[in-house]
Amino acid sequence: MGESTVRQQVMTSITMDGVSKYFDGGETVANYRLNLEVDDGEFLVILGPSGCGKTTALRLVAGLEEPSEGDIYFDDERVNRWSPSERNVAMVFQNYALYPHMSVRENIAYPLKVRGIPPDERDRRIEEVTELLHIEGQIGKRPAALSGGQRQRVALARAIVREPSVFLLDEPLSNLDAKLRQEMRSELKRLQDELGITTIYVTHNQEEAMSMADTVVVMNRGTIQQISPPEELYSRPRTEWVARFIGSPPMNLFEGERRNGSIAIGEAGTVDLESVAGVRGIDATSTSTSTSASASASLSDDLSLGVRPEDLFLSSERPTSGNALEGTVDTVEPLGEYTLVNVAVDDRLVKVKVGDADVTRGEEVWLTFDDEDAYLYDENGELVTQAPSPQPTEGR
Amino acid sequence: MSLRDYVDALDADATPGLSVEIDREKAVALAVFLIPGMTLFGIFSVGPIVYSAVGSFFSWDAFSMQQFTGLENWIRTFRDPLIINWENLRRWRFPMGALAQNLLWVVLHVPISTVLGLAMALLFADLRGRRILRSMVFLGFTVPTIVIGLVLLFIYDPQAGVFNELLRVIGMEHQVRNWTQSPQVAIYALIAGGIWVQTGFNMLLYSSALAAIDPSLIESAKIDGAGPYRRFRDIIWPLVRPVTAVVVIMGIIWVLRVFDIVYAAGGSAGGPNHAYSVLGIEVYRAAFEPPIDYGKAMVVALVQLVIVAPLAAYIARMG
Numbered sequence: 001m002g003e004s005t006v007r008q009q010v011m012t013s014i015t016m017d018g019v020s021k022y023f024d025g026g027e028t029v030a031n032y033r034l035n036l037e038v039d040d041g042e043f044l045v046i047l048g049p050s051g052c053g054k055t056t057a058l059r060l061v062a063g064l065e066e067p068s069e070g071d072i073y074f075d076d077e078r079v080n081r082w083s084p085s086e087r088n089v090a091m092v093f094q095n096y097a098l099y100p101h102m103s104v105r106e107n108i109a110y111p112l113k114v115r116g117i118p119p120d121e122r123d124r125r126i127e128e129v130t131e132l133l134h135i136e137g138q139i140g141k142r143p144a145a146l147s148g149g150q151r152q153r154v155a156l157a158r159a160i161v162r163e164p165s166v167f168l169l170d171e172p173l174s175n176l177d178a179k180l181r182q183e184m185r186s187e188l189k190r191l192q193d194e195l196g197i198t199t200i201y202v203t204h205n206q207e208e209a210m211s212m213a214d215t216v217v218v219m220n221r222g223t224i225q226q227i228s229p230p231e232e233l234y235s236r237p238r239t240e241w242v243a244r245f246i247g248s249p250p251m252n253l254f255e256g257e258r259r260n261g262s263i264a265i266g267e268a269g270t271v272d273l274e275s276v277a278g279v280r281g282i283d284a285t286s287t288s289t290s291t292s293a294s295a296s297a298s299l300s301d302d303l304s305l306g307v308r309p310e311d312l313f314l315s316s317e318r319p320t321s322g323n324a325l326e327g328t329v330d331t332v333e334p335l336g337e338y339t340l341v342n343v344a345v346d347d348r349l350v351k352v353k354v355g356d357a358d359v360t361r362g363e364e365v366w367l368t369f370d371d372e373d374a375y376l377y378d379e380n381g382e383l384v385t386q387a388p389s390p391q392p393t394e395g396r
Numbered sequence: 397m398s399l400r401d402y403v404d405a406l407d408a409d410a411t412p413g414l415s416v417e418i419d420r421e422k423a424v425a426l427a428v429f430l431i432p433g434m435t436l437f438g439i440f441s442v443g444p445i446v447y448s449a450v451g452s453f454f455s456w457d458a459f460s461m462q463q464f465t466g467l468e469n470w471i472r473t474f475r476d477p478l479i480i481n482w483e484n485l486r487r488w489r490f491p492m493g494a495l496a497q498n499l500l501w502v503v504l505h506v507p508i509s510t511v512l513g514l515a516m517a518l519l520f521a522d523l524r525g526r527r528i529l530r531s532m533v534f535l536g537f538t539v540p541t542i543v544i545g546l547v548l549l550f551i552y553d554p555q556a557g558v559f560n561e562l563l564r565v566i567g568m569e570h571q572v573r574n575w576t577q578s579p580q581v582a583i584y585a586l587i588a589g590g591i592w593v594q595t596g597f598n599m600l601l602y603s604s605a606l607a608a609i610d611p612s613l614i615e616s617a618k619i620d621g622a623g624p625y626r627r628f629r630d631i632i633w634p635l636v637r638p639v640t641a642v643v644v645i646m647g648i649i650w651v652l653r654v655f656d657i658v659y660a661a662g663g664s665a666g667g668p669n670h671a672y673s674v675l676g677i678e679v680y681r682a683a684f685e686p687p688i689d690y691g692k693a694m695v696v697a698l699v700q701l702v703i704v705a706p707l708a709a710y711i712a713r714m715g
Contacts, residue, residue, distance in 0.1 A: 062619060063619075064615055064618065064619075083618070084618050084619040084621075085618070085619065085620070085621035085622075089619060090619065091615075091616070091619045093612045093615070093616060094612075095610065095612060097610065097612040097613050097615070097616035099613060099616075099617075099630075099631060100613075100635070101634040101635060110617075110620055110622075110630070111620035111621055114620055114621040114622045114626060115621050158620075162620075
């Protein structure tokens, strides 16, 4: 089955081409038409809420599930029917899946033993990997005698020791406490940098995703919402859903209606559409400028205006120029590092992140923001992007 | 005595006095809860055991104890060819005596029903319709063993029996016989029936043990490169080994107490010329059928107990 070609290669690129996975005879759609490319040595994070199909996607790559439709390629080989061991993947499970009846040493040695690697080579590799992960002292213990962090390291060691071509991690840090999670996060990142193994990492924690990934894949309800580097995910959320999912607290979305070159946000005020759209190079004057899906729908009548809490400013007087929306202070949450002010705008709560708030409950305030901090989403929840034009945009 | 003194006095002996008080209360409570259980246990378990232990050293006239005879009962029992027939044992001819035959049950029944139980549990683990299949296999265990014995009689019947019919169909007509009444093969036929019953029980124990294994362990082994056989040998088997201890010991205990199946097939004689008698049958005959030999019945029952007790104790401590 051409497994030898894969095994000899240290690194592998992965391609998912229209991969769908159905369960219960098609009743449950776990993944729908995933298209994804992972480069050699890339650290890719699949991010999404629980039940979004991210673990199924990982299991498809691992070979623990077979795709119902579509193809998976490792380099140029179609691997749909290959077993996990033929794919030479290593996986770290959420609960670590350490063999409880084996010592740490036996656990790490197991994949080597199964692959018939001679004992002295085995010993050398085990020594190397236990040193790398600082678990030399635990080698004789059973998994039950280890702490959560140590188990995590053993699971990683067992995955690394085989020198796999692909490294799959399924929420590996979710069972650790906050402090340990942060430690392991940077350690994992360092490890992946050093080893350069193609890695797919599944998590529901956006902080993990943002801090570790080269590329983030955001999934929701079995489909891919956006694939982009972490910074872009924050600066250019492609859909309303992603905008609401990324950031803490996430982006505020104002539902508005297009009215003569401006957007009316209920009773709170209007925002000049031309200047907001103009920053992004969108032609606000015509309604169907191009054939591209998002652009043609871009200037529909129902629009959402998104502004991140950190990009909103509070002002107790109506500003003379610029974008301003009127609201009433609902609650003030001082969080030390910053203060979160909840402002009722047009019957909806808007979160504003400010350094220091001298407002009180019930106070009338105006929210202001810069044109380039505003995002427009059309009625389908897609980011209104510039129509394909020769002009380049700088994003933000 | 002033009030002050009185309070001081209270303080002075408060701690030791109180603890004694509590201990006494605790002891009373313990006794109250223990007495009913212990009384029943004493009357129906410890009493008879002690009674037969003592009685096995006395001579008996029917059901009344006569005089102390030392080891006479024991020596007589172990020299009884109905218990061990050394001559036949050497030539491997039935009857070999109830003890030897009972041990043959252990040697065949226990390993085979254990392996079959595990095999079925593994087979049914990811099979469609496993619940129905599992219930069908387990059904055997829910049937009273005396009925199993009767069913075996039907199955092995020379004319109407399914088993002989099967032999005729596959062209082994010369093997057709009345299986339960042929001294040299009958015991195997009965053991097969016993295995059928026990397999269902063992399968159930193994099924729950398999269900308790974290599926990610098996998947992890798959990813580590282990094929089905290695996954079984390295992961599944070590994890179900504790259950195996229970299965084996329960099997041994069950087999050493086997009575109904044998009684249904061969009556109180344990088959033609006692060809498949077991210890339970010997106790029954010695105690309840003339000529009554109460001393022997007690000795045989004690032999059963001596073999089973340590196994039972092991299981009880495993928890």
